[in-house]
Amino acid sequence: MKAKIFASIAVAITGAVLLYAVTDFPNFGDPRSPANAGVEGGSPSASLYYIENTYRDTKVPNLVTAILADYRGYDTLFETVVIFTAGMAIFAILRVLRNENAPSAPSPDPEASNRTIDGDHHRIIVGITCRIAVPLVQIFALYVVAHGHHSPGGGFQGGVMLGASFILIALSGSLRDALARFSEASYIRLASIGILIYAGVAFLPLVFGRNFVDYGALKGLLGTDGEEMARSHGIFGVELGVAFTVMSIMFAIFANLSTRGRLKGGL
Amino acid sequence: MSDHLPVLVLLAPLFGAITLGLFGMKDHRVCLPVVLSALVVSLCCAIGIVLKVHSGGTLDYFVAGWKEPFGIGILLRADAINSPILVVIATVALLAAVFTVRHAGERDSEKTPHFYILFLLLCVGLFGITITGDAFNVFVLIEVTALTSYGLIAIGSSKRCKVAAFHYLVMGTVGASFYLIGVGYLYLKLGSLNMQDIHTILASNETLADSRAIRTAFVFILVGIWTKMAFFPLHGWLPNAYSYSPSGSAAILAPLVTKVSVYVMVRMMVSVFGLDRLEANVEWGHFVVWLAVIAIVAGSTMALAQREIKKMLCCLIIAEVGYMVGGAWLGDPQRWGLTGTVYHILADALMTSCLFLAAGAFAKWHGAIKLEDLSGIFCKMPLASAGFVVGGLAIIGVPPTCGFYSKFYLIRGAIEAGQWVYVAALLASSLVNAVLFFRIFEIAYFGKNPVESHGHGDDHGHGHDSEPVVRREPPLQALVPVLVAAALVILLGLFNGPVVEFIRTGLIETAAVVSTGR
Amino acid sequence: METFFKEAVVPHFNFWIYVIIMMIGLWSVIAKNNLIKKLIGLSIFQTAILLLYVSLGVKEGATIPIIDHHAAELSLAGDAAAINPDAIANPVPHVLMLTAIVVGVATLGVALALCQVIYKDFGTLEEDEVLQKIKALHDDV
Numbered sequence: 001m002k003a004k005i006f007a008s009i010a011v012a013i014t015g016a017v018l019l020y021a022v023t024d025f026p027n028f029g030d031p032r033s034p035a036n037a038g039v040e041g042g043s044p045s046a047s048l049y050y051i052e053n054t055y056r057d058t059k060v061p062n063l064v065t066a067i068l069a070d071y072r073g074y075d076t077l078f079e080t081v082v083i084f085t086a087g088m089a090i091f092a093i094l095r096v097l098r099n100e101n102a103p104s105a106p107s108p109d110p111e112a113s114n115r116t117i118d119g120d121h122h123r124i125i126v127g128i129t130c131r132i133a134v135p136l137v138q139i140f141a142l143y144v145v146a147h148g149h150h151s152p153g154g155g156f157q158g159g160v161m162l163g164a165s166f167i168l169i170a171l172s173g174s175l176r177d178a179l180a181r182f183s184e185a186s187y188i189r190l191a192s193i194g195i196l197i198y199a200g201v202a203f204l205p206l207v208f209g210r211n212f213v214d215y216g217a218l219k220g221l222l223g224t225d226g227e228e229m230a231r232s233h234g235i236f237g238v239e240l241g242v243a244f245t246v247m248s249i250m251f252a253i254f255a256n257l258s259t260r261g262r263l264k265g266g267l
Numbered sequence: 268m269s270d271h272l273p274v275l276v277l278l279a280p281l282f283g284a285i286t287l288g289l290f291g292m293k294d295h296r297v298c299l300p301v302v303l304s305a306l307v308v309s310l311c312c313a314i315g316i317v318l319k320v321h322s323g324g325t326l327d328y329f330v331a332g333w334k335e336p337f338g339i340g341i342l343l344r345a346d347a348i349n350s351p352i353l354v355v356i357a358t359v360a361l362l363a364a365v366f367t368v369r370h371a372g373e374r375d376s377e378k379t380p381h382f383y384i385l386f387l388l389l390c391v392g393l394f395g396i397t398i399t400g401d402a403f404n405v406f407v408l409i410e411v412t413a414l415t416s417y418g419l420i421a422i423g424s425s426k427r428c429k430v431a432a433f434h435y436l437v438m439g440t441v442g443a444s445f446y447l448i449g450v451g452y453l454y455l456k457l458g459s460l461n462m463q464d465i466h467t468i469l470a471s472n473e474t475l476a477d478s479r480a481i482r483t484a485f486v487f488i489l490v491g492i493w494t495k496m497a498f499f500p501l502h503g504w505l506p507n508a509y510s511y512s513p514s515g516s517a518a519i520l521a522p523l524v525t526k527v528s529v530y531v532m533v534r535m536m537v538s539v540f541g542l543d544r545l546e547a548n549v550e551w552g553h554f555v556v557w558l559a560v561i562a563i564v565a566g567s568t569m570a571l572a573q574r575e576i577k578k579m580l581c582c583l584i585i586a587e588v589g590y591m592v593g594g595a596w597l598g599d600p601q602r603w604g605l606t607g608t609v610y611h612i613l614a615d616a617l618m619t620s621c622l623f624l625a626a627g628a629f630a631k632w633h634g635a636i637k638l639e640d641l642s643g644i645f646c647k648m649p650l651a652s653a654g655f656v657v658g659g660l661a662i663i664g665v666p667p668t669c670g671f672y673s674k675f676y677l678i679r680g681a682i683e684a685g686q687w688v689y690v691a692a693l694l695a696s697s698l699v700n701a702v703l704f705f706r707i708f709e710i711a712y713f714g715k716n717p718v719e720s721h722g723h724g725d726d727h728g729h730g731h732d733s734e735p736v737v738r739r740e741p742p743l744q745a746l747v748p749v750l751v752a753a754a755l756v757i758l759l760g761l762f763n764g765p766v767v768e769f770i771r772t773g774l775i776e777t778a779a780v781v782s783t784g785r
Numbered sequence: 786m787e788t789f790f791k792e793a794v795v796p797h798f799n800f801w802i803y804v805i806i807m808m809i810g811l812w813s814v815i816a817k818n819n820l821i822k823k824l825i826g827l828s829i830f831q832t833a834i835l836l837l838y839v840s841l842g843v844k845e846g847a848t849i850p851i852i853d854h855h856a857a858e859l860s861l862a863g864d865a866a867a868i869n870p871d872a873i874a875n876p877v878p879h880v881l882m883l884t885a886i887v888v889g890v891a892t893l894g895v896a897l898a899l900c901q902v903i904y905k906d907f908g909t910l911e912e913d914e915v916l917q918k919i920k921a922l923h924d925d926v
Binding site for chain 3: 403406407410413414417418421426427429430432433436437440441444447448451454455460
C-alpha cells in the first residue's frame with residue numbers, strides 16, 4: 001500500500017510537470033514547428049537539409065535509411081553495439097555451462113528435447129509448412145535489407161526477420177533443429193562479424209585520410225562514379241552488418257530465454 | 268592519424284571487443300592481451316588528446332565529415348573539461364583490467380571472454396559519453412554503458428547480485444528515459460540535437476530559453492542523470508549493485524560510471540543550458556545545493572551504519588556524488604566550484620578505484636567482507652593495506668593526496684558563493700570519513716588476527732610478538748594496480764596546480780565562447 | 786472548460802495521450818510488486834516516449850520520408866521546387882526512435898534474463914518475497 005501511495009505521488013508530480021510543458025508546445029502537425037523547420041538564431045534546420053539534400057548527397061531516396069547509416073551513422077554503430085551487448089549480457093547472466101549441469105531442474109520430458117521435425121508425426125503439418133515458409137521468410141528478409149534504400153526497411157528490420165526465421169524453425173520443430181543449423185559458436189561469431197563489417201566500413205575512410213563513417217572516401221575502392229554512389233554502397237554495407245548482428249542476437253536471446261540458458265529442450 | 272584521436276580513443280576498445288567475439292571464445296588466452304593492448308591504445312590516444320587540447324584549444328571532430336551546415340552530422344568535441352576525464356577513464360580501466368587477471372567472472376571461468384567483451388564495451392560507452400557533442404548520442408552511449416553494467420554485475424555467482432542488477436536495470440532505464448524525454452523537449456522547441464547549436468539558440472533567445480518546455484526539458488535531463496549517478500533520493504540501486512558484483516566488475520563500475528554521469532551534468536550545464544542562464548535563476552542553484560547537502564549528510568550517515576567494507580565504500584560514493592553536484596551548482600563567479608567538481612571527478616575516480624581494488628584484493632585473498640574481517644590485515648598484506656590507507660586518507664582529505672585539493676577548491680568556491688551550509692556539510696562529511704577510516708585502520712592494525720586470536724581473549728597486538736605473522740600479499744596482478752592507483756592519487760594531488768589551471772582556463776573559455784555564440 | 790479544451794488539449798492531443806500513457810507505465814514500474822509487471826510498465830513507459838518523438842515530427846497531410854524518384858531527379862537537375870519539404874514528414878524523429886526501439890528491446894531481453902535467474906534462485910517473482918528471502922540468505926558475496 002505504501003508503495004502505491006508513493007507511486008501515485010511520484011507519477012502525479014511527473015505527469016503534472018510534463019502537462020505543464022505541453023501547453024507550450026507547437027501545435028500537432030504544424031509543418032513550421034521548430035522540430036520540422038528549425039528556429040531563428042540557430043543553424044539551418046537539419047531536418048529540412050535532409051529532406052532537400054539527402055538524395056543529392058547519397059543517392060538514397062529513403063531519408064530514414066540515409067540519416068540512420070550516414071549522417072547519424074555514428075549513433076547507429078552504437079545502436080548495433082547495444083544489441084551485441086544485450087546478447088553478451090544475456091549469455092553472461094543466463095547461460096548454464098557444462099561444468100554445472102544442474103541436477104535440480106531436469107527437463108520435464110527428456111524425449112522432448114530430442115524430437116526433430118522428421119521424428120514426430122504429430123507435428124508433421126506444422127513442420128512441413130514451416131519448412132516451406134522459412135526460405136520464403138529469409139528471402140523476403142534479404143529483400144528488406146537490400147531494399148532499405150528505396151522503401152521502408154533496412155538492417156534492423158531485415159535482421160529481425162532473419163532471426164525470426166530461425167526462431168520459426170525452433171518453434172515448429174525443436175530448438176535442436178535450429179541449433180543444428182545455427183549453432184552457438186556460429187551465432188556469436190556472426191554477431192561479431194556484423195559489428196566488424198559495420199565498424200570496418202566506417203573505419204576504412206580513415207585509411208584514405210578522411211573522417212570516420214565518411215563513406216565518400218571509398219569512391220576509388222568501390223570504383224563508383226562519384227562520392228554519392230560510394231555513400232550509397234557504404235550504407236548498404238553497413239546495413240548488411242547490422243542485419244547479421246541483429247539476426248544472430250535475436251536468435252541468441254530466444255534460444256537462451258526459452259531454455260533458461262541450457263540450450264537444451266525448450267518450448 | 269593524429270587528427271582522428273577523438274574517435275580512435277573509443278574505436279580501440281570496440282575493435283578489441285570484436286576481436287574477442289571472433290577469437291576469444293575458443294581460446295581464452297587471447298582475452299587478456301587484447302584487452303590490455305586495446306586499453307593501452309586508448310590511454311595513449313587520450314593523452315594525445317590532452318596534449319592537443321593543451322596546445323591548440325578545443326578539438327572538434329566531425330563524424331562522417333558533415334561540417335556544413337552545422338548540426339547535420341554528429342560532432343565529437345574534446346576540450347579542457349573532458350580530455351582529462353578520458354585519461355582517467357583509460358587509466359582506471361587499465362588498472363581494473365590488470366586486476367581481473369585470472370579471476371574474471373569468478374567461479375565461472377567459461378564466461379571469461381564475455382566478461383571481457385562487456386568490460387571493453389563499457390569502456391567504449393564511457394569514452395563515447397565523455398567525448399560526444401551530441402545530446403542524443405549521449406543517450407545511446409548511456410544505454411551501452413548501462414547494459415554492460417547490468418551484465419557485469421549479474422555475471423557473478425552470488426544470488427544477490429542478480430536482484431541488485433534487476434533493480435539497477437529498472438532505475439537505470441527510467442533514468443535514461445527521463446533523459447530521453449528531456450532531449451525530446453529540446454528537439455521539439457529548438458529543432459536541433461547538437462549541444463553547441465542548442466546553446467547558441469538558447470543564448471540568443473531569452474524568451475525561448477525561459478519557456479516552460481525548455482525548463483521542463485532541463486529538469487528531466489537533470490533528474491535522469493541524477494538517477495544514473497545515484498544522487499541521494501535516487502540512489503537506491505547503487506549500494507547493492509556495486510557491493511554484490513564481482514570484484515573485477517566493481518573495480519571498473521564503481522569509480523567510473525557515476526563520475527561520467529556527473530560529467531554529463533557538468534556538460535549539460537556548461538555547454539547546453541549555459542552558466543549565464545543558471546546564474547540568472549539563482550534559486551535553482553540554491554535548491555540543488557541544498558539537495559546536495561542532504562545527499563552528503565545522508566551518504567555519510569548511511570556509511571556509518573554499514574558493517575561491510577564494500578557497502579560502506581558505496582555509501583561514500585553517494586556522499587561524494589553529493590559533493591560534486593553541490594560544487595557544480597555553487598555558481599561562484601570565479602568558477603572555483605565547477606573547477607573543483609571537474610577535478611573531483613578525476614580525483615574521486617582514482618580514489619574509489621584504489622579503494623575498490625584494495626577491497627577486492629582483501630575479499631579475494633583474505634575473505635574479508637565485513638569490517639571485523641579486516642583485523643590483522645596490515646600485518647598480512649602490508650603493501651596492499653598501504654594502498655588502502657592512501658585511498659582512505661584521500662577520501663578523508665589529508666594534504667598530499669588529491670582528495671585534499673579537490674575539497675579545497677570546492678570549499679573555496681563555496682566560500683566565494685557564500686554557501687556556508689555546503690562548507691559545513693563538506694567538513695562534517697570529512698570528519699565522518701575520518702571516523703570511518705580510522706575505525707578500519709584500528710581494526711586492521713590492532714585488531715586480533717582471526718587465525719591466532721582464537722582463545723586469546725583480549726590481548727591486542729600481543730599476537731605480533733608471540734607468533735610469527737604470516738605475510739601473504741595478494742599476487743602481483745592484484746597488488747600492482749592497487750599501488751599504482753595509490754601512487755596516482757598522490758601524484759594527482761602533488762600536481763594539482765597545473766591540472767586545475769588547465770581545467771579552469773578551459774572551463775571559463777568554453778563557457779565564454781559558447782555564450783557569445785559561434 | 787470548453788475553451789481550455791479547445792486551446793490546450795485539442796491542438797496537443799497526442800502529447801496529452803503520451804503523458805497519460807507514460808504515467809500508467811511509470812506507476813506500474815514503481816507500484817507493482819511482480820517483477821514481470823514492472824517490466825510491462827517499463828515497456829509502456831518507453832513506448833510512450835516513442836509516441837512523443839514520432840508526434841513531434843508529424844506534418845499535417847505529409848507523406849512518408851521517402852523521396853519520389855522523379856522529384857529527386859528533377860531537384861538534382863536544378864528544380865528547387867521539385868521537393869516540397871512540407872509534404873514530407875520529418876525523418877529525424879523516426880531515426881532517433883529506431884535507436885530507442887532497439888535499446889528498449891535490448892533492455893527488455895536482459896531484464897527477462899534476470900527475471901529467469903531470479904526465479905530459478907528464489908522460486909518467486911514477487912518483489913517482497915524475493916527481498917525477504919534475500920534477508921535470510923547467508924551466501925558468500
